[in-house]
Amino acid sequence: MKHAHFPLNAMAALFAISSGAIAAEPAAEPVDVVVISATRVGHTVFDMPASIDVIDAERIREGQARINASEALAAVPGLVAQNRQNYAQDLQISSRGFGARSAFGVRGVRLIADGIPASMPDGQGQAATFNLDMAERIEVLRGPFSTIYGNHSGGVIQLFTREGDGAPSIETSLTAGSYGSRKADLNAQGKQAGIGYVLDASRFETDGYRAHSAATRDQAYAKLTLAPFDNAKLTITANALRQDDTQDALGTSWATYQRDPRAGEIDAADTQNPKRTLADRYNTRKSIDHQQIGANWEQRFGDDRLRITAYGGNRSVIQYQAFSKAFQAPATHSGGVVDFDRDFYGTDLNWLHVSQLAGGKLSTTIGLEYGRSSDDRKGYENFIGSQFGVKGALRRDENDKVTNLDPYIQAEWETGAWLLSAGLRHSSVKISVDDHFLGNGNDSGSLDYSHTTPVLGLLYKLAPSLNVYASAARGFETPTLNELFYSGAGGGFNFRLQPAQSTHVEAGVKARIGGDTRINAALFQVRTRDELVVDSSSGGRTSYRNAGRTLRQGVELSLDSTWQYGISTRVALTTLRAVYDQGFGTVLKGSRLPGVPNANAYGELAWKDSAGRFGAALEAVGSSKIYAEDANADQPAPGYGVLNARVTANQHWQGWRFKQFARLNNLLDKQYVGSLIVGDTNKRYYEAAPARNWLLGVSAQHQF
Incomplete structure (x- = not known):
């Protein structure tokens, strides 16, 4: 077996290039992007009292397949975004350790697309719904100001798509790569009669790197923008995602991973077929059908602004899990097939008022956010007789409702070199269960969670090219529906779970060196009580419990430079000490939080010719070891370092624009664990990352 090691030499070389005394020719100062994520008042990243990074369209689109948000998010400090090589379970995204324990989907990090939540009222989100083909930028907010978004806001990731403008154009792109991966995308955009439009449709298919991990994903997206009145703007977005029978590779034990990283775990209970895997025996898979539409109305009255957002949609999921027949014996078990149909909708209404106060500018935003989801949820046995992986007898039938109602206020006062920002949000989350299947007891009941999250930030401009800031906040995380569904190894709905509450503090510096180098650095600490941790996890079903106190302390650094x-x-460098500050059960004080590396890094050396026709880059990505369970007793995923390379080219001919790219990932062919299933009861924690792999892409755009 080849062990991966952190690419110290590569990282050191890239860092030296960035920070060394290379005599660069004067470069034009890059234009700062105006962001709204932290204070809801537009500022450049440089002038915000918060840790926030902006990923522009070039980084998202150029030299990438635009299949997973993790492609672009790798360059953000403080954020860990892992492609699990399992499209049945979505990405694994954590911000300063929040969200690392998620068994599937994204929790602990708030997802938003064009102002429309991609996270449900309980905090569970799906990054797969992001449309990366039409992305204009992604804003990644970390630290105290994330909490102003309420429940499950350990971080905020906002996607903004492009708006239709100019003459009509149509574009098609094709990509193909290792392991049978291929994608086709077709889009059109333009603006006519004052109406901007963007249309996009794509299909992605893969045979999968890991055994039993094939997937097909169809996505569609539409966006209309118009100005029906003076100083008014209406934006309408709609998106759809469909994945039929997406194979679930499951995790593997350490022994299986060492033997063959691509292999599935053998089903030891299947004595008649000693080589058959659990995934094959139960045909573990998931089908997803998601549709959503939203509208945003913005009306300006001088410096004041009214914004109204409304959205609604439906999500249907059926998932076949890997439970053995013996494990389904308890009367309380809800079966190995999850089948739910969800309707959701919500609105956000806010008013921005700008006035003068004490010689400075005061901007005050008052708002109210409401969200609701309703699940018609059923569970079935995943066998009939001796046949597994089929829908059997009914074992669960209930309706689950989650609502949130959050009034909030944010105020920002700016005068001279000072900027003071403060906010207050009161979140009320209500969860109710109406159980219709009483053969295993009545799980009907309700839970009410509420919390007030204040935030305060102060920025001082020491010089035109140097800002310092400090901020603090309180935050909270309720259990998601998925975390409430089970209690212990075979129990029903878990009404005992309490929300985790946290206190965040941060101090940072933002500097410009000349017109071609920028440095952002932040020092932070988060103390949490009643942290939600994995109680047991097996075959795709995970239950949770509250632990004691946890402590997160870390440093983030990003450095961008342009040279001759x-x-x-x-x-982008991150160090993070995330530990249990209080022991519980067999977990000792000082044990590391599972799923969280104590260091990770990204480095990039890129080149582009003066005409912008050709480009090339070398990327280095590294992570320290990661523990898989709370006690830190089992084999952690070893640290790793990989190198990637990409080249790009583009040409213009009359009204046409052609682009090509080639990408080679994991140049040195390292074998490493890319992600973990935290707390798996059967110790099948490990999800292998691909060996050396390639990707080619071409596109053609015609403007009429």
């Missing part, structure tokens, strides 16, 4: 001859560099 078209060379640019980026470095």
